[in-house]
Amino acid sequence: MSDDPEPTVNISGGTDGGGVVATFDPATADSRAERVVDRLGGLYWQKTYGGQDAFTCLVRTILSQNTSDVASQPAHDALLERYEPSAESDADLATALADAEQSVLAGTISAAGLYNQKSRVLIATAEWVLESFGTAAAFDAFVKDEDPETVRETLLEVTGVGPKTADCVLLFAGGRGGVFPVDTHVHRIYRRLGVAPPDADHEEVRAILEREVPAAKCGFGHTATIQFGREYCSARTPACLEDPDACPMGDRCDQVGVFPDSSEVVDPADAPD
Incomplete structure (x- = not known):
């Protein structure tokens, strides 16, 4: 995923903005x-999904749990620099992480936070991949060929892999349509908008979005x-708090x-009826 990082600034959906022309018509x-x-389609680029290596994607998503991309990306880059085998090697990343010394791996990914816990999860996940599939390639x-629900259910059986992680692997590695991973942003925003119930x-939230948004x-x-x-709908200081016209939504x-x-912001679940 390091070759195609998530954007950190507003990128136009048009060719002049570095994206591709897409049709998103709210009407x-x-x-x-x-x-x-569709409204978001007028603000941001459309991205091509799939094609990423599934195990590398799984590692990247585990590193991103409970932290920001700013913190997890350096950890991911450091991990690959230390453990990714050379192109001439017969080994793969799963083998390298399964054989890794936990304390060394933890130090390598320390930028990501919760590095002791994540290092143990990464080693256990690599061992699971080798025991269940033999190689990272398998x-x-x-991930790319099996029924998506089977892939999701299988991934959810792995300790440390939750729904968002499983869905990100299906989306970014498997390229599966109809997968709408729900992270903290997605969970907050669609409840704040009123698309999903406040206490969902x-x-x-995932079930609602995957039912109501075309695949x-x-x-x-x-x-x-x-x-x-x-950019607009942050947890503590959404743009509308000071200027109702500042938010495109x-x-x-x-x-x-x-x-x-009152300049108060609470989780939608805690808002009075």
């Missing part, structure tokens, strides 16, 4: 969730929502848990 959308994603084929958990738009919806959360948002009159 033709069949659901409120799709209209939101695991990659499983991550899985409930071809789910991957874009995931990355664009994250970007929207970074203002006319589509219920502002659940956001109270401009």
